Amino acid sequence: xxxxLFIGILSFTFDIQQVEAAGTIxxxxxxxxxxxxxxxxxxxxxxxxxxxxxxxxxxxxxxxTIDGAGYTLQxxxxxxxxxxxxxxxxTIxxxxxxxxxxxxxxxYSSNNIISGNNITNVPGSQYQHGIYLYESSNNIISGNxxxxxxxxxxxxxxSSNNIISGNxxxxxFNGIWLDGGSNNRIYHNNFINHSTDCDxxxxxxxxxxxxxxxxxxxxxxGADLFSGQYQNETGSxxxxxxxxxxxxxxxxxxPLMGMFSDFNATSEYRVQTICNSSISDFHFNGTAICFNVxxxxxxxxxxxxxxxxxxxxETYQVFVNGTEVQCNLLPCSNTTHSYLYFTYNHSxxxxxxxxxxxxxxxxxxxxxxxxxxxxIIRRKYRTNLRVPV
Numbered sequence: 001x002x003x004x005l006f007i008g009i010l011s012f013t014f015d016i017q018q019v020e021a022a023g024t025i026x027x028x029x030x031x032x033x034x035x036x037x038x039x040x041x042x043x044x045x046x047x048x049x050x051x052x053x054x055x056x057x058x059x060x061x062x063x064x065t066i067d068g069a070g071y072t073l074q075x076x077x078x079x080x081x082x083x084x085x086x087x088x089x090x091t092i093x094x095x096x097x098x099x100x101x102x103x104x105x106x107x108y109s110s111n112n113i114i115s116g117n118n119i120t121n122v123p124g125s126q127y128q129h130g131i132y133l134y135e136s137s138n139n140i141i142s143g144n145x146x147x148x149x150x151x152x153x154x155x156x157x158x159s160s161n162n163i164i165s166g167n168x169x170x171x172x173f174n175g176i177w178l179d180g181g182s183n184n185r186i187y188h189n190n191f192i193n194h195s196t197d198c199d200x201x202x203x204x205x206x207x208x209x210x211x212x213x214x215x216x217x218x219x220x221x222g223a224d225l226f227s228g229q230y231q232n233e234t235g236s237x238x239x240x241x242x243x244x245x246x247x248x249x250x251x252x253x254x255p256l257m258g259m260f261s262d263f264n265a266t267s268e269y270r271v272q273t274i275c276n277s278s279i280s281d282f283h284f285n286g287t288a289i290c291f292n293v294x295x296x297x298x299x300x301x302x303x304x305x306x307x308x309x310x311x312x313x314e315t316y317q318v319f320v321n322g323t324e325v326q327c328n329l330l331p332c333s334n335t336t337h338s339y340l341y342f343t344y345n346h347s348x349x350x351x352x353x354x355x356x357x358x359x360x361x362x363x364x365x366x367x368x369x370x371x372x373x374x375x376i377i378r379r380k381y382r383t384n385l386r387v388p389v
């Protein structure tokens with residue numbers, strides 16, 4: 001009976017509903033769904049795609065998450081992929097979005113998160129945009145890959161106080177264009193192959209200060225011989241020595257010398273890199289950070305990596321294909337994060353970063369030292385107890 005009761009409770013808690021219908025998907029204010037069999041809802045909080053969808057999603061309620069789970073949402077070139085109107089506290093993540101006039105549009109919508117989505121074009125389709133913000137403020141647009149579009153990567157009108165960070169915007173007509181609005185922050189994005197990189201009001205901030213830095217711009221051709229907040233200290237740091245001025249209103253004071261990447265080392269800690277190599281197979285094995293770097297053969301590669309001290313808090317050693325290379329701990333390192341900088345010759349290389357005394361070595365050493373101390377104390381105690389003859 002207890003088992004049956006437990007199963008009943010679980011069935012109630014994790015209620016999964018599927019609605020059979022056709023046409024545009026509408027997530028209604030009461031949590032119900034109209035339009036497809038391809039979305040499931042768990043506890044009216046998270047809606048997860050269970051198959052590809054050849055239509056749009058319209059959201060008519062607040063405080064939910066839409067998880068694409070890697071499935072594809074595809075249109076015919078004239079619709080909006082996911083549309084929010086007067087919506088708040090919506091998270092849209094892990095979506096594959098193709099062939100819409102706008103991949104995701106927010107109108108009069110605030111405090112939403114658009115993260116980890118892949119928005120692209122179908123070859124030969126019509127003029128499109130990636131993410132469109134209309135009179136929408138205080139949103140976070142992060143970690144999205146927006147590419148192959150005839151329009152704007154991110155387009156905003158009358159939208160303020162948004163954070164746009166960690167996105168890669170590639171092969172679009174215009175990287176980012178904001179008309180009106182104020183106090184938007186744009187940093188740690190990668191802008192690659194655009195007619196115009198950025199056209200924003202003068203109140204827009206294009207960097208996060210030093211040492212976090214600004215954005216990677218493929219048109220920037222500055223050098224990196226110096227480091228520090230004023231770029232007047234000896235040694236490279238992955239940030240350009242001079243600002244990148246796009247026009248009279250748009251200047252990145254700390255342009256990045258390589259593409260920015262953000263990795264999950266664990267569920268709790270993240271590691272960021274600035275690197276002129278392609279990075280693959282990034283992982284943390286409990287002791288070491290490991291990844292592969294690839295670049296044009298016989299050229300010089302560099303990597304600046306930001307490591308949380310709570311993840312690895314030691315004197316660091318860096319090995320490239322098994323050979324230790326010089327690693328500089330940058331002066332901008334602090335009590336919470338270490339900033340490391342190192343170079344190598346390009347091809348495909350394996351990078352391993354370990355503490356000088358990894359935790360799996362420290363613990364046995366600590367236990368051995370403790371045991372030795374106990375033995376010495378016991379011997380001394382026994383010697384003091386001996387009675388003279």
